[in-house]
Amino acid sequence: MKRRSDDLVVFLGPSLPQAEARRIAPCTVLPPARQGDVWRALSLKPRALVLVDGVFEAQPSVWHHELLAAMEAGVAVFGGGSMGALRAAELSGHGMVGVGRIFGWYRDGVAVDDSEVALLHADAEHDWRPLTVPLVNVRHAAEQARKARVLGRSGAQALVDAAAAVFYQERTWTRIREAVEPAWTRPVRAAWDAWFAGGVEDLKRLDAIECVRTAAEFVSRAVPPQPGVRRNPSSLVRRRRLMEDVTRVGSSAVDSGQVMELLRGAPDAAAWAEAGLRRALLAGWARSLGLTVTEEEIAAEESAWWEERKVRASRREAFLAANGLDGLELRRLCEARALERLALMHASRLLPDGPSWDEALASEARLGGQWEQAARALAEADDAPPEGE
Numbered sequence: 001m002k003r004r005s006d007d008l009v010v011f012l013g014p015s016l017p018q019a020e021a022r023r024i025a026p027c028t029v030l031p032p033a034r035q036g037d038v039w040r041a042l043s044l045k046p047r048a049l050v051l052v053d054g055v056f057e058a059q060p061s062v063w064h065h066e067l068l069a070a071m072e073a074g075v076a077v078f079g080g081g082s083m084g085a086l087r088a089a090e091l092s093g094h095g096m097v098g099v100g101r102i103f104g105w106y107r108d109g110v111a112v113d114d115s116e117v118a119l120l121h122a123d124a125e126h127d128w129r130p131l132t133v134p135l136v137n138v139r140h141a142a143e144q145a146r147k148a149r150v151l152g153r154s155g156a157q158a159l160v161d162a163a164a165a166v167f168y169q170e171r172t173w174t175r176i177r178e179a180v181e182p183a184w185t186r187p188v189r190a191a192w193d194a195w196f197a198g199g200v201e202d203l204k205r206l207d208a209i210e211c212v213r214t215a216a217e218f219v220s221r222a223v224p225p226q227p228g229v230r231r232n233p234s235s236l237v238r239r240r241r242l243m244e245d246v247t248r249v250g251s252s253a254v255d256s257g258q259v260m261e262l263l264r265g266a267p268d269a270a271a272w273a274e275a276g277l278r279r280a281l282l283a284g285w286a287r288s289l290g291l292t293v294t295e296e297e298i299a300a301e302e303s304a305w306w307e308e309r310k311v312r313a314s315r316r317e318a319f320l321a322a323n324g325l326d327g328l329e330l331r332r333l334c335e336a337r338a339l340e341r342l343a344l345m346h347a348s349r350l351l352p353d354g355p356s357w358d359e360a361l362a363s364e365a366r367l368g369g370q371w372e373q374a375a376r377a378l379a380e381a382d383d384a385p386p387e388g389e
Helices: 018-024 037-044 064-072 083-094 101-108 135-147 153-164 173-183 186-196 203-220 235-244 256-264 269-288 295-309 313-322 327-345 357-368 370-383
Strands: 008-011 028-030 048-051 076-079 246-249 252-255
Touching: 008 037, 008 203, 018 028, 018 203, 028 037, 037 048, 037 064, 037 235, 037 246, 048 083, 048 203, 064 076, 064 083, 064 235, 076 083, 076 203, 083 101, 101 135, 101 203, 135 153, 135 186, 135 203, 153 173, 173 186, 235 256, 246 256, 246 313, 252 256, 256 269, 269 327, 295 327, 357 370
Parallel strands: 008 028, 008 048, 048 076
Antiparallel strands: 246 252
């Protein structure tokens, strides 16, 4: 099976140059993830998603709910190197795969917050080049210096403590060396300077490479998608995704929030919203009463829905994408349709002395004027002279 670059989507910034990630494996490289970016990336239909770099502080960070949604949709999610390591430690119990040393530090409590991986970097035009040193790289250098017998335990800890005391946007190796100098003896300073001149490893880069390679190996095995645990996200999460997602129309990506703006101004907007609310309320009520529908009933609703649309099988994936849907979301909606139908079929039993089908038909016909039309038609038929007179 031919691999698409979209099979593997990587969020990358200062941890690793984009070109290097593409040399590891065919992939689509996106900038450091902001809140909503993972939801939007799902429209590319990736088989695996790698979160290495993400924004923080000035912009909302990538949300846990987005990563959970990706896993629920059957996308394998890997994290390492930077923000990805932090999110993987937080979500490893939910199926996100953590990769690398930095992930291990977060998982084990050695690193505890995002300041450990924070650094100042250039913009997209300059390929997100790092301008300062993240604390995790200092921790790694301290460990390597201990193994090389350049630093002892106290000297290594002094290096980490001195680096932690320097604001991340000013934390260069020159500033770190100045900050730690009072804590080191002259022989320690000399030994460090000689060892450091040979270069120190960039742990974030190493972990990013390992993370991309691990995900690429997964994609190369062509493992069938395994949908994760089905979740019922809160109304806040559902509304945020509705506004922050994208809708794929052919090769174009349309902002879903803009689609909503157009829909709100449509003449039938109120009728559409009321119909959707009725279905959601009836389905939710049915669930609260312990009612469930079978897989066969959901499949029947889905089949009927496709029949109503008159869409050929070859066009169905594109049709779903243009409607802001995927197979999982369509199934959810068809389950709600099946529950709505179940509630309506048994309306007389859902409430004490509940309404019958005929009562419901009569009430709507009276409100809509169809009752009068039927009554007039019958009256006119009665008043008509018998045939043959």
